[in-house]
Amino acid sequence: MNASKGNETTKLRVLGLDRQALEQQCVDWGQKPFRARQLLRWIHQRGVDDFAAMTDLAHDLRRLLDARACIEAPAVLADHESADGTRKWLLDVGAGNAVEAVFIPETDRGTLCVSTQAGCAVNCVFCSTGKQGFARNLRADEIVAQVWHAKRSLGHATDSGQGCGESRVITNVVFMGMGEPLQNYAATLTALRLLLDDHAYGLSRRRVTVSTSGVVPMIDRLREDCPVALAVSLHAPDDALRDRLVPLNRKYPLAELMSACRRYLERAPRDFVTFEYVMLDGVNDSDAHAEALLGCVRGVPCKFNLIPFNPFPNSGLRRSPDERIRAFAQRLVDAGIVTTVRRTRGDDIDAACGQLAGEVQDRTRLREREKRLRLAQEGRVRVVERTH
């Protein structure tokens, strides 16, 4: 793969250009705008990273592209596959930062979870990414590269025998990895446009989900610019508790957030918002919390996704017992709200929600991986690891 460490090239990174931007670029190069559609298909649908291989482009154009543009994804520091088929890539975005993309195969779908920032500034108390702090926004090409790379890798994957019958194709993309997508709005929007473009990934709006901790003004922007499915990290039924768990709530309290959700649904491709709710033992998981939650979301068509907390070192928090999670879910179901409990996938490779940063934080292991990557590039070891 043509791979970079994120900041080294001065060439135009075409992975991060949506159709409109690429058409303008083609015009600037003295080409017809339709060349952009050809380029998108070569890059995103066929996964080609070599302009010379784009045989329906004129030789002159291929030479021009080769001189001025590049198709580069961040280098892969590690590639893990879990016993349950979940696959996780650790990608080097330079300056000691790495982000992760996770593919979760299921019988009827294959979901890729992508990151939008290195670290995160929101600092939710239950999230290991938040504990890591904020490094920087990813560029659009670095977000799109996660999909581009995953699609190529899965296309080359051989069936391990684990997860037989589960989809190895990316049918859904969720912006639920490292970072708050709506605090990196422009790059997220470009990535969304490419995901939806029939000449690129061609996904429907219903199959692309942006998950936010509640950046109210940007929920309104997304509603105007590119209304895809919306998930909101709720985690608490009242402002006092949510102020503690999700500090962004102090800026955009629950009443404002619920109003934004209602406005969003006027344009959304689905007629509900998905509320995510991490289950924290003795913190937000009582029957009283469930009752308060019903009051909080009244008037917002919604589904709930309860997420058993994934403990990480020094969090000071515990996962709610299974029977408590079931009882909490039942209260919501009894009130007529579709409620699911997230199946814990990829536990053995730290790919479950809120664990994405665990290994990234561990600079020692990151350095080990970088060393392994160098050895791999010299042909001395294989970087791909399986944990089963």
Ligand code: SF4
């Ligand atoms: S849960 Fe999401 S918004 Fe909160 S700190 Fe983690 S990555 Fe950031």
